[in-house]
Amino acid sequence: MALRACGLIIFRxxxxxxxxxxxxxxxxxxxxxxxxxxxxxxxxxxxxxxxxETALRETQEEAGLKASQLTIIEGFRRELNYVAxxxxxxxxxxxxxxKDYDVEVRLSHEHQAYRWLGLDEACQLAQFKEMKAxxxxxxxxxCSTVA
Numbered sequence: 684m685a686l687r688a689c690g691l692i693i694f695r696x697x698x699x700x701x702x703x704x705x706x707x708x709x710x711x712x713x714x715x716x717x718x719x720x721x722x723x724x725x726x727x728x729x730x731x732x733x734x735x736e737t738a739l740r741e742t743q744e745e746a747g748l749k750a751s752q753l754t755i756i757e758g759f760r761r762e763l764n765y766v767a768x769x770x771x772x773x774x775x776x777x778x779x780x781x782k783d784y785d786v787e788v789r790l791s792h793e794h795q796a797y798r799w800l801g802l803d804e805a806c807q808l809a810q811f812k813e814m815k816a817x818x819x820x821x822x823x824x825x826c827s828t829v830a
Contacts, residue, residue, distance in 0.1 A: 685764070685771035689737040690725025691755075691779040692821050693748065695786075695799065707825055709805045709818060710781075710788065712745060713796040721798075721808040724748075725774055734775050742779070746797065747789025753779040759824050763813045778821050 693710040711721040726741035728734065739750045756778035763774045788797050800808065802822045806815040 685773045686767070687728045688725050688772065688774045689728060689734045689741065690723050690774060690776050691738045691742045691753070692723045692776050692818065693742065693746070693753070693779050693781060694821070694825070695781045695784050697784060706801065707822060708799040708801055709821075710746065711798055711800060711805055711808055712790065712794040713798075715793055715795045718810075719795070720810055722814060723776065725776070735777065738775070738777055745791050745793055747791075748781065748786065752782055752786055754782060755779050756825070758828070759821060761817045761820060763817060765811070765813050776817055776821075778824065 695708050695710075697706045697708065710723065712724055713719055713721050724738075724742040724745040726737065726745070728737045729740075732740070735755070739753075742748050742753070743750070759778040761776050763776070765772055765774075790797060798804075798808070802818060805818050809815045809818060
């Protein structure tokens with residue numbers, strides 16, 4: 684049986700002055716243990732929780748961002764399946780935009796750093812091909828919809 688986890692791909696958009704465009708930046712957190720990998724906030728589903736509740740709880744625990752500070756983007760949900768520590772793992776991600784561009788991120792002990800990154804930089808830090816793919820899909824979704 685695969686371990687099951689859920690998380691949010693948190694992003695913000697910056698309007699570029701004098702250019703009719705926005706820049707999307709993704710929030711990645713650097714783990715305090717293991718290989719110090721960079722991922723969006725995520726964690727294991729607890730008994731009695733649904734998947735989105737897990738993603739919101741983990742985001743608050745790991746990044747200090749409350750559900751009231753986020754807007755979940757309808758229509759985007761991705762499931763990643765991979766092996767972590769020699770066990771199959773499934774992680775479900777949704778896209779969520781911060782309501783305040785300058786929102787304060789407060790890390791838990793599970794993470795040692797965070798960064799807001801454009802797509803290319805986020806993909807470079809993400810390391811794992813599955814995570815890179817979901818960031819690219821999220822970016823494409825945001826650019827192709829009026830979200």
